[in-house]
Amino acid sequence: xxxxxxxxxRATFDEVILxxxxxxxxxxxxxxxxxxxxxxxKEYVDFAGGIAVTALGHCHPALVEALKSQGETLWHTSNVFxxxxxxxxxRKLVASTFAERVVFMNSxxxxxxxxxxxxxxxxxTRHSPYKSKIIAFNNAFHGRSFFTVSVGGxxxxxxxxxxxxxxxxxxPFNDLHAVKAVMDSHTxxxxxEPIQGEGGVLAATPEFLKGLRELxxxxxxxxxxxxxxxxxxxxxSLFAYQYYGVTPDILTSAKALGGGFPVSVxxxxxxxxxxxxxxxxxxxxxxxxxxxxxxxxxFDIINTPEVLGGVNAKRERFVKHxxxxxAEFDVFSDVRGMGLLIGAELKPQYKGRARDFLHAAAHEGxxxxxxxxxxxxxxxxxxxxxxxxxxxxxxxxxxxxKIVG
Numbered sequence: 410x411x412x413x414x415x416x417x418x419r420a421t422f423d424e425v426i427l428x429x430x431x432x433x434x435x436x437x438x439x440x441x442x443x444x445x446x447x448x449x450x451k452e453y454v455d456f457a458g459g460i461a462v463t464a465l466g467h468c469h470p471a472l473v474e475a476l477k478s479q480g481e482t483l484w485h486t487s488n489v490f491x492x493x494x495x496x497x498x499x500r501k502l503v504a505s506t507f508a509e510r511v512v513f514m515n516s517x518x519x520x521x522x523x524x525x526x527x528x529x530x531x532x533x534t535r536h537s538p539y540k541s542k543i544i545a546f547n548n549a550f551h552g553r554s555f556f557t558v559s560v561g562g563x564x565x566x567x568x569x570x571x572x573x574x575x576x577x578x579x580x581p582f583n584d585l586h587a588v589k590a591v592m593d594s595h596t597x598x599x600x601x602e603p604i605q606g607e608g609g610v611l612a613a614t615p616e617f618l619k620g621l622r623e624l625x626x627x628x629x630x631x632x633x634x635x636x637x638x639x640x641x642x643x644x645x646s647l648f649a650y651q652y653y654g655v656t657p658d659i660l661t662s663a664k665a666l667g668g669g670f671p672v673s674v675x676x677x678x679x680x681x682x683x684x685x686x687x688x689x690x691x692x693x694x695x696x697x698x699x700x701x702x703x704x705x706x707x708f709d710i711i712n713t714p715e716v717l718g719g720v721n722a723k724r725e726r727f728v729k730h731x732x733x734x735x736a737e738f739d740v741f742s743d744v745r746g747m748g749l750l751i752g753a754e755l756k757p758q759y760k761g762r763a764r765d766f767l768h769a770a771a772h773e774g775x776x777x778x779x780x781x782x783x784x785x786x787x788x789x790x791x792x793x794x795x796x797x798x799x800x801x802x803x804x805x806x807x808x809x810x811k812i813v814g
Contacts, residue, residue: 418448433771440467443790443797445776454801457776461606461638461750461788464665464711471706472668479702486698488691494701501708505647507656508676513696517637517663518552520673523690524659525556525600527677528631531684532597536629542596546582548608548781551600551635560600563607583613585620596630598659603649606638609784610745610752618655631658631681637673641665642711642791644748645720652747665791668707672700716791720748726795727751727787730802737806738813751787752780762812769808775801 435447445453499511532540547562558567562579580587605611625632639649640662646652663673735741743754763779770777778786
């Protein structure tokens with residue numbers, strides 16, 4: 410009881426939470442729009458967006474209202490029943506994408522786990538039980554379950570947990586020749602992020618994705634797009650595949666889908682979906698009314714010309730600030746990404762110090778991300794105000810000055 414009455418501080422994390430994260434010293438307690446306040450009342454400009462999650466900022470009125478309204482109506486039914494918010498959200502997604510069928514889960518990991526299971530099951534039942542090879546890419550990130558972390562191409566996340574799922578091959582990203590070298594009749598799927606987020610904010614070339622589509626068609630394999638991070642307006646299109654003009658067979662999305670409420674989705678065609686039957690897969694909470702009501706409200710705002718059309722103008726504002734910082738401090742070797750998923754790669758003399766820049770930024774009152782040890786990542790609200798961009802980047806410049814001297 411004494412512990413329960415003690416003050417909640419950063420030290421409490423070390424006392425009670427499994428040590429799988431290294432959180433900042435401050436604890437955010439309130440957010441509004443693109444501003445956040447900690448326990449001491451210090452204000453931060455949020456360019457992290459909960460890792461590309463809070464696409465409409467913190468506590469957007471429409472999402473708050475959807476949460477309150479649904480919270481007073483129906484929270485949960487289980488998948489023994491369906492519910493209206495899930496069906497409404499499913500209709501919206503089908504109407505706005507290539508998809509003919511959707512299934513809701515709770516996280517990007519779960520969506521990708523579902524997608525990979527579906528791809529293998531489809532190949533096994535429609536073609537051959539030996540058609541199980543998954544081709545993925547170095548430095549990819551697809552989640553933290555054992556299957557998804559194995560498909561992701563980063564050993565630091567997948568090593569040390571015993572034997573990994575078999576028949577997964579990794580090749581260099583944006584290297585079509587490398588894919589051709591391992592593609593064969595046993596390939597069931599190629600899994601790719603149109604923009605590698607954790608892998609350094611690297612965008613696929615149009616030729617690469619187009620080539621993957623052609624190879625998959627040639628070998629009767631499925632093309633799976635992981636748009637957990639790049640989807641829901643992040644690139645200025647509702648989904649990145651629409652920008653590239655390359656349609657996948659299966660697409661996953663999460664993060665921004667719920668605007669901060671946990672929900673994810675798998676999109677696919679009628680033909681591929683028909684490989685599953687009742688009992689093939691499931692989720693206790695997937696598609697619950699509360700999550701789908703909030704996601705429906707977020708979808709209605711994000712999927713508008715006003716929001717999608719403003720993304721790239723806001724990107725340009727960020728890029729100009731980053732170019733100005735680089736001109737003054739000579740710190741970035743590249744500024745890349747798409748839309749409001751922006752990566753600034755550190756020059757060789759600052760390699761490995763992305764976390765130092767992140768912590769210095771927090772000290773100056775701006776929340777940013779890193780994408781590996783060498784890249785600063787910005788994934789703000791899609792509706793971040795220009796004044797917030799300007800103020801936040803002034804604070805980030807102050808942080809850079811402290812690091813580079």
